[in-house]
Amino acid sequence: xxxxxxTIINPTGFHVRPTKAFVQVASEFPCKIxxxxxxxxxxxxxxxxxxxxxxxxxxxxxLEIDGEKEEEAMEHLGHLLTQIxx
Amino acid sequence: MKLDIKGIAASxxxxxxxxxxxxxxxxxxxxxxxxxxxxxxxxxxxAINEVKxxxxxxxxxxxxxxxxxxxxxxxxxxxxAEDPDLIDGIIEKxxxxxxxxEFALYEVSKSFIEVLSQMDNEYLRERVADVRDxxxxxxxxxxxxxxxxxxxxxxxxxxxxxxxxxxxxxxxNLESVKGFVTEIGGRTSHSAIMARSLGIxxxxxAGKDLRQIKSGEWAILDAxxxxxxxxxxxxxxxxxxxxxxxxxxxxxxxxQWVNRRTISADDHHVELAANIGKLEDVQKALDNGxxxxxxxxxxxxxxxxSTLPSEEEQFNSYKYVLEKMQNKPVVIRTLDIGGxxxxxxxxxxxxxxxxxxxxxxxxxxxxxxxxxxxxxxLLRASRYGNLKIMFPMIAVLSELREAKQxxxxxxxxxxxxxxxxxxxxEVGMMIEVPAxxxxxxxxxxxxxxxxxxxxxxxxxxxxADRMNETVSYLYQPCHPSILRLIRMVIEAARKEGKWVGxxxxxxxxxxxxxxxxxLGLHEFSMSAxxxxxxxxxxxxxxxxxxxxxxxxxxxxxxxxxxxAFVRNHQQGGAIL
Numbered sequence: 001x002x003x004x005x006x007t008i009i010n011p012t013g014f015h016v017r018p019t020k021a022f023v024q025v026a027s028e029f030p031c032k033i034x035x036x037x038x039x040x041x042x043x044x045x046x047x048x049x050x051x052x053x054x055x056x057x058x059x060x061x062x063l064e065i066d067g068e069k070e071e072e073a074m075e076h077l078g079h080l081l082t083q084i085x086x
Numbered sequence: 087m088k089l090d091i092k093g094i095a096a097s098x099x100x101x102x103x104x105x106x107x108x109x110x111x112x113x114x115x116x117x118x119x120x121x122x123x124x125x126x127x128x129x130x131x132x133a134i135n136e137v138k139x140x141x142x143x144x145x146x147x148x149x150x151x152x153x154x155x156x157x158x159x160x161x162x163x164x165x166x167a168e169d170p171d172l173i174d175g176i177i178e179k180x181x182x183x184x185x186x187x188e189f190a191l192y193e194v195s196k197s198f199i200e201v202l203s204q205m206d207n208e209y210l211r212e213r214v215a216d217v218r219d220x221x222x223x224x225x226x227x228x229x230x231x232x233x234x235x236x237x238x239x240x241x242x243x244x245x246x247x248x249x250x251x252x253x254x255x256x257x258x259n260l261e262s263v264k265g266f267v268t269e270i271g272g273r274t275s276h277s278a279i280m281a282r283s284l285g286i287x288x289x290x291x292a293g294k295d296l297r298q299i300k301s302g303e304w305a306i307l308d309a310x311x312x313x314x315x316x317x318x319x320x321x322x323x324x325x326x327x328x329x330x331x332x333x334x335x336x337x338x339x340x341x342q343w344v345n346r347r348t349i350s351a352d353d354h355h356v357e358l359a360a361n362i363g364k365l366e367d368v369q370k371a372l373d374n375g376x377x378x379x380x381x382x383x384x385x386x387x388x389x390x391x392s393t394l395p396s397e398e399e400q401f402n403s404y405k406y407v408l409e410k411m412q413n414k415p416v417v418i419r420t421l422d423i424g425g426x427x428x429x430x431x432x433x434x435x436x437x438x439x440x441x442x443x444x445x446x447x448x449x450x451x452x453x454x455x456x457x458x459x460x461x462x463x464l465l466r467a468s469r470y471g472n473l474k475i476m477f478p479m480i481a482v483l484s485e486l487r488e489a490k491q492x493x494x495x496x497x498x499x500x501x502x503x504x505x506x507x508x509x510x511x512e513v514g515m516m517i518e519v520p521a522x523x524x525x526x527x528x529x530x531x532x533x534x535x536x537x538x539x540x541x542x543x544x545x546x547x548x549x550a551d552r553m554n555e556t557v558s559y560l561y562q563p564c565h566p567s568i569l570r571l572i573r574m575v576i577e578a579a580r581k582e583g584k585w586v587g588x589x590x591x592x593x594x595x596x597x598x599x600x601x602x603x604x605l606g607l608h609e610f611s612m613s614a615x616x617x618x619x620x621x622x623x624x625x626x627x628x629x630x631x632x633x634x635x636x637x638x639x640x641x642x643x644x645x646x647x648x649x650a651f652v653r654n655h656q657q658g659g660a661i662l
Contacts, residue, residue: 007300009399011365011387016162016213023165046171047162051213054205058391086403 001066003075006081007058014055016047018085023047025076031067033077044077088317091295093267095312096278099287099410100330101264102323105316106243107301108236110251112218113225115188123181129351130187133227137220138220144256150182152283159216159252159276164511166220172198188228195221214447216274219251236263244307246296256282265289265307267314269296289314344375348621350603354629358621359415361589365403368410368465375621378415380537380611381476381589382407385427385458391432394456400463408471413473416609417537417587419516420489421462422446422478422638441551446479451488461496465625468508475511481519486532493525494519516589518542523571540590544568562645563592569601569640569648576606587611597652600627604636627656 008014014022026033026044033044037059042049044063055061064071065073102460120126141164149157166172172194172520195217202214236245237257247265255277258266263286266314271277271290281288287309299305299316306315306326310333315322323567333476359380360371371379387395387403408416423429424445432453437443450457466477477489490513500507517523518539526536540563547567550560562568572588579586587609594612599620602610610620632655639651 009402013207013210013402015210016216017158020165024574043171046169047165048169049171049218051210052198052201052205053456054207054210058393077181082398084406085400 001064002068002070003062003064004065004074004078004079008055008061009057009082010085011057012085013057014050015051016051018080018083019047019050021085022077022080023050025080026073029069029073031065031070031073033073034064034066035061036064037057053083069081087298088319089295089298089315091267091292091314091316093289093292093312094271094273094278095309096273096275096290097281097284097286097288098310099265099285099307100310100326100333101244101287101307102304102318102326102330103242103244103264103307105299105303105305106239106245106263106297108245108247108250108254108457110249110254111223113229115186115225115229117189118186119184120180120186121184123184126180126187126455127177129228130180130191133187133224134173136227137223138164140169140223141220141253144253148256150250152280156280156283159280160256162216163220163252163531166217167224169205176535183350186583188225191221191225191228202452215249215251219253222251223253227564231661233646239263242499244305246299248296249275250277252276252280255284258284258286260284260286265309267296267307267508269293277509280369315325326360340505340622343621343625344373346621348373348377348624350624350627350629352628352630354603355622356603356607357415357587357588358617358624359417359587359609360614360617362407362609362614365406368407371617372410374614374617375619376414376614378417378609378611379407379411380417380587380609382416382418384419384421385423388423388429389427390419394431396460397459397463397466400460404464404467404473405470406497408473410469411471413472415474417474417476417514417589418464419476419478420447420464421450421456424449441545447477447489448479451485451492454492457489458492458496461493462500465493465497465500465507465511466505468511469506473508473511474514474535476514476516476535478516478539479518480515480522480529481523483528483532486515486529490532505627516542517575518546520547520571523547523575527574527581530578530584531583533584533586535585536575537587537589537609538572538575540588540592541570543571544592547571563590563595563598564601564645564648564652566643566645566648567641569605572602572607573605573640580606585609596620597621597649598630600652600656601636603627603629604632612647631655 011019023045034041035044037053037055040053042053063077137227141160145157145160163343175194176190179194180187199214199217205211236254237259239262241262242264245263248269250268261521265287267289268277269292278290287307289309289312303316306318357377359378360376361381362371363383363386364378387400425441480486512534514533514535516539517536544561544563548560550557552561576586585608589611593610594616603626635655639648642648
């Protein structure tokens, strides 16, 4: 199991478009992916659950990945968390 | 009953028609025990698959009609229809509690809707509508109910509803729906965005008063003002008809200017550019036919947050604007903070005269850590478009030289790091301090362009705080002193072969435009909404004639005289 923190810089937080990109990539990986914001943890493969985290700009997110290809998933998903979408 | 309702003007336009009250049905299913949960799960999966197929069709047709970005709403809906936590949650509930699929769907979706509704972010709260929309569609399939749609309406109507879901809006029959008004929603809700792209008048957030309106009543929808007048009097109807016909005519006239170059009647080209402050303004600039971004205020990247933006964050924002403008010029102004714009997290000392204090470039030179980060981000973004860098609030040459020195140091560092940059980036400065205007000949030798910031230039030249009402009469863009300064700046630049833009309110002022054209201003940068009117106006003016008129106007003694002179000549009146 690996875990890493990322700061969201997209000015409007992590809304539908970034969430969509994140969930799409997350769903391609066989491993278990958990996303934590402000103490709440959800399944990173569910866009609805991701939206309930209410991730805003400058929030610090913890990504916890467990299973096959976890390193690769961390690299891809970490990049998506710190990207600007608009 | 006569009603006068006010809401948020979400998409401009005018309409008069009968009202159609649309209820997007929320169905509350009864709980029933079932014997074979597997069959119920199958029923659910069939319903979901059908909804997904239909969403795919709407997505494709929306993409064709309105473009890929609007179709994204339905990609989002498809994701909801495939969401593992939602779907698995419903299946689990069916199996564990042995309940019908309708009830399980209702319960599970309700729990998501409740959480999202409580979010303190307006954008996310609005996504509740998406979840509701998709779950309603699945529910209708499960029940075998044809979705009550707005696609089959015939006749002409203004649709009134609590809210319109994206799929409702996408299916609107535009032949028949002349506009809509919703009880809830804001300027960024899906229905508002869709209305703007469909070009249909809409008011959102009009409140509970809408519930008093019945289908079949007549109403006047004025979505330029955000008002709905129900059961208008004959006089009001007559006034409206007049307003509508002149509005339609004006819109048609303006629309033809979108994709044209800006050329005066005697074939002199100037550039019409947009001022932007946020990334989403770029699209609006393009929609309104901007030939360039004449001013990108970078302050928004620094404001409304608790720390400085990182280099990466800035780089991504600059790159976004440059790419979106597809090689059209983009003038990015370096951080202009101080004065009335504060950044609490910098904890700057209070000044007794902040407008005459350590603001804009003065602050950046004092805090090179902040400035260098921005310059690096700008340099790195430069290869993604046609970037021009502009320094604000320069009064003396040494400030310009120091800023250019820092820029060149950062360029060398990046080059040493092997980062690919644009070969040449034009560097310019704002002319907003009288000292810079008066010495424009000296500055012109050391920059590629000037952009005249009239708001500050007027304030400093007249020594009158533009926020102070008691001296606001001194805020006179067309005062001889201001026009003379502008002329000095343009002439000084011309001698050195440099170009001059203007990025204050004055550039979009219809009284000032003929004058500025006569003076030889190259680029006019204004709010996007003013561009088409300005293009039309410039197309009606002769540059050669205004060369002469401008010289004459320069001899006049006051703003009033000058404005009267311009108006007279615009209307072909006699020379004073």
